Amino acid sequence: MWPFRTSSVVCLACGTELSQSMAREYDKYGDRWDRANKTFEHLCKGCHSDLCPQPRGELEKLLGELEAGNPSQAEFLSRYVATVDDRYGPLEES
Known part of the structure; x- marks a missing residue:
């Protein structure tokens, strides 16, 4: 058992x-x-x-890259928005 x-x-x-x-x-x-x-x-x-069943692609890798250097929350979010915008284009609101 x-x-x-x-x-x-x-x-x-x-x-x-x-x-x-x-x-x-x-x-x-x-x-x-x-x-x-x-x-x-x-x-x-x-x-x-509550997890989204959609594929996350490179999300985990991207988050790991952005956490390098242990940035503050504000710096991390700023990096995230800039990186996503550079790699995938601007987010369009629907």
Whole structure:
């Protein structure tokens, strides 16, 4: 019989603390089946069901690039908007 997981984790989206057995694993690389040398982040069921099913393309890589140097939130957002505008063109409101 498999051991019951009793450790607690924190939802990366809303910050709620819950038991690991009640959480959903999140692998930012998109390969949760390859478990070698990995640590997973977790989502509560509510936040997991709110995830957008659309492909994110290069989003994780872009966010990693923009976090270089540990910028302030304002600097990070400024970099994000400028980079997305440069790479993909201006965002058009619908």
